[in-house]
Amino acid sequence: MTIEKIISILDCKILNLDVSTDSSVDSVYATDLMSDVLANCKKGSLLLTILSNLQSVRAAEMTEVQVVCYVSGRQPKPEALAHGKKKQMTILTTDYSMYRACSLLHDAGLKE
Amino acid sequence: MGKIKIVDRIQEMLYELEVRSIMWTDFYTLHPHDMMSKVRKVMQRNRNTLVPIVLDKKLIGTLTIDNYIKWLNSKEKDKPVTRYMNVDSVTLHPQEPVISALRKMSDSKSIRVAVVEPESNELVGVICRCNLFEDILTQFDIVYKDEQVRHYRASHIFEDVQxxxxxxxxxxxxxxxxxxxxxxxxxxxxxxxxxxxxxxxxxxxxxxxxxxxxxxxxxxxxxxxxxxxxxxxxxxxxxxxxxxxxxxxxxxxxxxxxxxxxxxxxxxxxxxxxxxxxxxxxxxxxxxxxxxxxxxxxxxxxxxxx
Structure with a gap:
């Protein structure tokens, strides 16, 4: 699924406008536990989380996740956004809750 | 993703590239006391029609082909270059990104521009819009090759070291x-x-x-x-x-x-x-x-x- 489509489904705000939204993700993983990201999140996934500190982006970097979306209107901390930009990740936020975001992406056909 | 990464890198390089890395530094200049009859020779030697007029290393004006033709048409006797030179032409700084230089040149419709140090106004180079793309591409090639060499050296270290x-x-x-x-x-x-x-x-x-x-x-x-x-x-x-x-x-x-x-x-x-x-x-x-x-x-x- 293209990032463009995810943005439209989740009505996202894109926080780093200099990255392209033409690329795509193969799967999605939703969690607030970073050890869970490290253990189970597939390379090239979209990561949905409410955890907004630097570690949300560090865990994405380690697992080679390029797209992070913060749910429930959560804004990443400045150091998280800065590191995400440095690693050329796409950083998004949505006002939808974790549950609602997951169900919308599931209905659109995105698998875990 | 591959294509996007290449575009990102080129964009990044365009913003990183400074005027000083692509400017010409080897050219002749004239002194304010020099006469207009000398201009043609300097233009020919420089293979560039922008002639900087320099006093104590500082740029005080520039002469272009237009100024030279103006003098020829006037049929006046030989005159000092200061009579015909431009004093308010656009200049660039060596640390300026090439992108901003391109913008300045296009806004002022200048084809050739002198590069001076910001504080001292000391002349350090010249840039010509007609060669700019060639110069940028050459610089890209150097940066790209350097990156390739660095990557090659690191990734082949296990084979290269005896x-x-x-x-x-x-x-x-x-x-x-x-x-x-x-x-x-x-x-x-x-x-x-x-x-x-x-x-x-x-x-x-x-x-x-x-x-x-x-x-x-x-x-x-x-x-x-x-x-x-x-x-x-x-x-x-x-x-x-x-x-x-x-x-x-x-x-x-x-x-x-x-x-x-x-x-x-x-x-x-x-x-x-x-x-x-x-x-x-x-x-x-x-x-x-x-x-x-x-x-x-x-x-x-x-x-x-x-």
Missing amino acids: ADAVNISLLFHVADTPMEFGGEIASSIRTALQNLGVNSDMIRRAGIASYEAEMNLLAYAGGGEFQVDVNPKHIKIVISDRGPGIPDVKQAMEPGYSTAPDWVRELGFGAGMGLNNIDDCSDIFKIRSEVGVGTKLVIVIDLEEP
């Missing part, structure tokens, strides 16, 4: 920083392995294991040391600390067992998965701990198929 065995040793000191800002060492290890040309799956495993271990050092031990050894056979990471030690290692290895305080959990860790994650990423994982002395982890990730 020895019975080559082992690269990296040492990282994990300072006692707040856990919230941790992960820098794991990130550096990932970059180092990428530069050494290690297979990406192995980099991912080494990164995850190092990251979990680094967060443990910050949560429980107040810092420690990482020794990373890379050779064609394996990546070996030894992590040691002088923290409180683990009283029961077997229990600590049980999935879900955790003694983490709330502040660790609030950061997204402390669910009793760390050591298991490290174990899952390793081909060999050893842990030795002594209460009051410290903990030592040994992680080996094989690079060669057994």
